[in-house]
Amino acid sequence: MARIVMKFGGTSVAGTERIRRVANIVRAQAAAGNEVAVVVSAMAGETDRLVNFCREANPLYDPAEYDVVVSSGEQVTAGLLALTLQAMGCKARSWLGWQLPVNTFSAHANARVDSIDAEKLISSMQAGEIAVIPGFQGVSEDGRITTMGRGGSDTSAVAIAAAVKADRCDIYTDVDGVYTTDPRIVARARKQKYVTYEEMLELASVGAKVLQTRSVSLAMKRGVRVQVLSSFVDDGAPPADTLPGTMIVSEEEMDAILENSDVERQTVTGIAHDKNEARVVLTRVPDRPGAVAEIFLPLGEAGINVDMIIQNVGRDKGETDVTFTVPQSDLARAQALLEDKKDKIGFNRIITDSKVAKVSVVGMGMKSHAGVAATMFKALADRGINVQAISTSEIKVSVLIDEDETELAVRVLHTAYGLDAEAPAG
């Protein structure tokens, strides 16, 4: 018997027929004797419909009223799932954000969970009632509805799991786990039984769109074991005691798991790619103290996230080229900001390129292994792939390459780090 929080996304609850499938999965967990809380998103398409209404009503919308409108999508799904569970003979009730309450800081439309009062929730679960909770929503200090930004339901689920001290938080998505890389690119990609929070964070932030980054950070901070698994299994109800997905665990738990098995720690756990970066080159920047700060300070103030930065060796004495990447969606804004400061910074011209991709290798094992980056550069060089920029963290090495070579690079690296499965996935 365990206490479990389950979370289902918009595709899994799109329509009453799919909600019935979800209810079957939930019922199986409850029937196995577990205490169950379920967090649900709005039906797929519903949030977009509501956001469009808000834009039509007021292009510069007040986020407090926007929250009133868009939070209704999850409210509807929560009520419908409770009704469906009742129709199957389960005890179930919905708990809206303001009813628990899920207290958030009142940054409307992008709220963060402050605290969750889980007392009523826990009593209800202990009494055998399935708690159905709309994700994405909370309540501000002054009693108004807040929402947590797109994809916030993952974060809701993790926060609920932390509050009720759940044994695990199962996030049901349209993929059945975390793979060594995108199986659509590499047929021999392998589903992983375990990854660490740190690895998952790096994988999520570089484009493996399985979990929202904020939810992984929160899980790490609060020590919530998160499982990623698919809601689209054939019988609608996986066996309650197996772990069919990928479990995201702490480094300590991972160490214990590895100690009790014959499996050696892998140097590299996964390979991610991200085509949403753009490269910016400022040519002939004066090579003097403070010049680089004049470039990046205004970008930082404008909330533009700069990732890779390279300062080339100057071709001419006293001048240098500065290369960096920004999200494609911020490129136009970054360019305008820099043109504005052209005289102050003193560069010659801006060259931009959106046809780039970032490919990253991620793994806790990297900490204790030398040569990971060397393997990467050699494997790419052997296939003639030119590396335009590099960035590294403790457990990640990323390179910027030509967008057209993304899939080739991912395949080459997947093989180079020995990640290929014996038989193709799927």
Added chain:
Amino acid sequence: MARIVMKFGGTSVAGTERIRRVANIVRAQAAAGNEVAVVVSAMAGETDRLVNFCREANPLYDPAEYDVVVSSGEQVTAGLLALTLQAMGCKARSWLGWQLPVNTFSAHANARVDSIDAEKLISSMQAGEIAVIPGFQGVSEDGRITTMGRGGSDTSAVAIAAAVKADRCDIYTDVDGVYTTDPRIVARARKQKYVTYEEMLELASVGAKVLQTRSVSLAMKRGVRVQVLSSFVDDGAPPADTLPGTMIVSEEEMDAILENSDVERQTVTGIAHDKNEARVVLTRVPDRPGAVAEIFLPLGEAGINVDMIIQNVGRDKGETDVTFTVPQSDLARAQALLEDKKDKIGFNRIITDSKVAKVSVVGMGMKSHAGVAATMFKALADRGINVQAISTSEIKVSVLIDEDETELAVRVLHTAYGLDAEAPAG
């Protein structure tokens, strides 16, 4: 300057374009210096969509979860109207049922208002903020969302008006007031400037579908002046200081109005019709004490509303025919109940007829005038219309006639009581 509660129904807020028209009407009232609260329904069609979801999820739905789902429709409209008003430069915010709160007795899906805490609402209105309130919804003693049954937004508006001590409650509908009869039947029907609560109650309950009956009862009990007017006026914003609709007032206010004008009190204010009745005849019921009670007790216990009752003179000694009417929607249930008790009651057979209509003349002036019923019967008899049953109240006379003769009867009576306008309406 006045304090006004305005209410807009589903047709008036169906889509962001119509919400903009509503916002224009609201803004005109606020711009005229009034303190304004607005109560809104869900967009036309939205409640049906949500109710269907509930039925699909669970045909025997839990009304508490049903309320969670269907109340979202009004929540969306309230947020959108607040956003639209803000886009026009007005200060506005939404107040959900649980935020005020609108406390109700927790008969889910059919809740009644217990009390409304109007303190925050009044401060906000006094500060020049337009309050936007979703109709139809409240909160139960145990903090769950309740709804007030279909059409409950009229009742919400009147309850809010009573709580904030509003000078009047303007109910915007798709008709521009209360007419002497249905203008689709009688071209010379006249819009009335004033009707009393009592008259409106009789008109509403006999089929003049302008206002929900419960809202009129509540207005009468709490002394709320209610105005019925159309939201579909050409310029979207009627002059703020005229009363373009029909004002529903107390008998005392009506007396004062009549005293200060040359107009004489009309005997009859309106003529209503209702085609949703069915006639039931039980033949050869034993003419003994208690026999009639055995017919009507079980119907009452089953919640079937019996309206007109006639006991014919018995053809044979010791036997009589009993005729009465029930709503068509309850006819099958009534018939089954009576067949069940056939032996106990001792009747011969049941004859039913759905092709009947009830036509009623209503008016406060009736109290002080004799001969109203006589005028009615003579006018109908002159045109060969057969009266099958009669019922009366202090301010109403109703007759049951053949359904095919409904329109003819309404026209004949409209003329007979001198209600025809000099020129056709519209």
